[in-house]
Amino acid sequence: MLLSIIVPCYNEEAVIAETLKRLSTFSEEVNDLDIEFIFIDDGSKDATRSILKQHAAYDHRIRLIGFSRNFGHQIAVTAGIDAARGDAVVLIDADLQDPPEAIHGMLEKWQEGYDVVYGTRTDRPGETAFKRTTAKKFYRLLNRLSDVAIPLDTGDFRLMSRAVVNTLKAMPERDRFVRGMVSWAGFKQVALPYQRSKRFAGKSKYSLPKMIRFASDGIMSFSAKPLQLAMAMGMGASLLALIGIFYALFLRIFTNIWVEGWTALMIAVLFLGGVQLICIGILGEYIGRIYKESKQRPLYVVQEYCGFSEEIAFSRS
Ligand code: UDP
């Protein structure tokens, strides 16, 4: 039996050596499984790739996929899943926020027969209050909007069986929200609570624009409810307009005071204009995604593979 551990890295020179050490210690504690490490260098601009290459040169368990540029965390994870050969696959961050020791618990659950063991964060020390509250709100909003139940406060730190990995590999979409896709896949899933640690070193690689993109990917890929919201806003605006029309007619016919002045007109025009633009924006987001899908570009571009044997066929790339 083989366990694949997938580690996406982007500008992680400050932590990567320690991560390798911790993962290696972990692997020494696992006796009944072979282990392969798949590191994805997501177009780092620092020494991350050269450090990984040095280690891959003498440790045959380490494999490295080097992207041609930064493609983003979710795409990096996808490349790892495509290349993994394990009977079980674990996704873990490079910054040691997810403790490798927790994988022992995941393996136990897997051996009990679960296909997905996802780590649920009980605590998030060392993260800003802004990040904690937005993340919390986001998971709750997503859960309300989405048609599949996506577990709350759960990141990508998880173990998946081969069956689930094969299901993921068969999902061709370009906007990849991996944790949602795993929920969608089904199978026997179970939560494993763990305490998220502080980032070992370095800064978060999720900038605010990246976080917003990630959140909208999650919502747009797993829900059509924003479109229904657009419809509801349109109906609300029409209803308001209808009330206004009847009101104006009533005054015109039955009284001597008429509705007059440009204030009412301006408000109505601005309100309707706003509602229309919001609706077009929502539509545009979905259409943009259709456009992206229709181009059929590869998900990522690999500049180099290290430590992979020739015969491995990559399904994407
Ligand atoms: N990451 C990546 N590509 C990116 C951004 C992040 O591969 O464009 C990796 C990063 O190196 C780390 C993981 O994704 O291993 C999670 O990122 P980070 O710790 O910065 O996010 P946070 O924990 O702050 O949400």
Ligand code: MG
């Ligand atoms: Mg982190």
